């Protein structure tokens with residue numbers, strides 16, 4: 001599309017080859033535009049990456065669940081590729097509770113109370129004009145010993161502590177049934193990137209908007225394009241790892257203060273067959289204790305993932321952050337001790353090896369995914385707006401409804417690509 005004699009190297013440059021960047025690059029190329037995608041790290045996928053080297057079986061280091069299969073944008077492409085996609089078990093296992101309805105009833109009540117409170121906050125805001133948005137902790141009712149665990153059924157997937165979580169943001173999240181990909185979710189997304197013009201190990205350092213285009217600086221030199229799509233995490237943006245000229249406007253900086261990276265990590269534990277006596281792909285819950293300031297001191301387990309022998313200890317919020325700071329053994333030991341407390345010492349005997357992720361320490365990501373603080377419920381749209389006309393933004397943080405997910409990131413990548421196609425005509 002870039003004509004002979006044009007001063008541009010490409011029509012469009014996409015920053016980042018995660019789910020959003022891959023979707024945008026594919027869509028722009030399919031529309032006939034000249035596109036290049038620059039990725040800072042030495043691999044594609046960003047926060048959705050399947051490793052097979054550590055355990056010899058697929059291990060999703062980031063995203064693993066295809067959330068809400070009905071509206072998940074990656075399900076149909078995965079099936080079309082012939083990958084083995086299948087539904088997650090409908091029921092989890094609750095250790096230490098004879099009647100699981102005790103917990104599920106509390107979860108349902110909490111969800112209903114949360115929706116009611118979010119509606120009330122929206123009405124108050126509409127009447128008074130004063131931003132009104134409570135936290136998830138504000139709607140937690142202490143009914144009994146399982147109330148906190150019920151609340152953490154939401155808290156765990158959000159990647160932050162209940163008091164730091166905007167109720168109105170969480171309530172927009174599309175529910176629904178999850179699916180898995182046996183080959184790994186990262187494998188699925190990597191297949192979508194095959195053949196795309198992606199340059200690895202090329203961090204973008206500066207983005208300078210010009211009257212008729214954009215100049216992008218990297219350590220390997222400068223590239224001139226007609227438009228840019230930035231898909232880096234809000235953690236990378238907030239840390240100012242990319243300089244913008246003109247600087248990011250104050251609205252977006254405020255949004256970056258209110259929609260921030262949370263913490264969610266896996267400590268994957270490989271066991272000999274039969275060590276964890278639950279069905280494969282089962283979510284295993286146990287009674288969680290609230291530590292100081294209502295912070296959970298534990299997580300949950302995804303057991304025998306796709307029959308590989310891998311069980312993942314999943315943690316979120318401050319607890320996950322503390323384990324990362326304590327080093328990889330801390331999460332592995334905590335997970336093993338918790339399982340041994342449930343199923344006995346055989347768990348330790350049948351343990352082969354473990355690996356803990358530390359997404360906050362990944363320099364080009366800096367956390368798990370973007371959650372809104374109380375008061376930040378309306379800020380995701382600000383993050384998806386274009387800057388200086390030709391600098392577009394996309395990623396999981398700017399989707400409303402599928403925020404924090406691969407599908408949301410993919411859909412945002414497609415949306416930004418459409419915006420650019422419309423703009424360039």
Ligand SMILES: Cc1cc2nc3c(=O)[nH]c(=O)nc-3n(C[C@H](O)[C@H](O)[C@H](O)COP(=O)(O)OP(=O)(O)OC[C@H]3O[C@@H](n4cnc5c(N)ncnc54)[C@H](O)[C@@H]3O)c2cc1C
Pocket residue numbers: 015016017018019020021038039040041044045046047048061062063064065066067202203204205231232233236241242264265266357359364365367368369394395396397403404405406407409
């Ligand atoms: C532990 C964990 C578990 C998760 N579980 C799930 C799940 O089960 N299901 C689900 O749907 N989602 C899950 N998520 C969230 C999901 O992984 C993300 O929402 C999604 O992958 C984000 O995609 P993205 O394209 O917006 O951002 P990213 O994946 O962060 O992609 C941005 C890319 O930009 C690159 N980059 C950064 N700086 C620069 C620069 N200066 N120059 C060039 N490139 C740069 C990065 O290296 C990265 O590759 C999980 C995430 C984590 C961390």
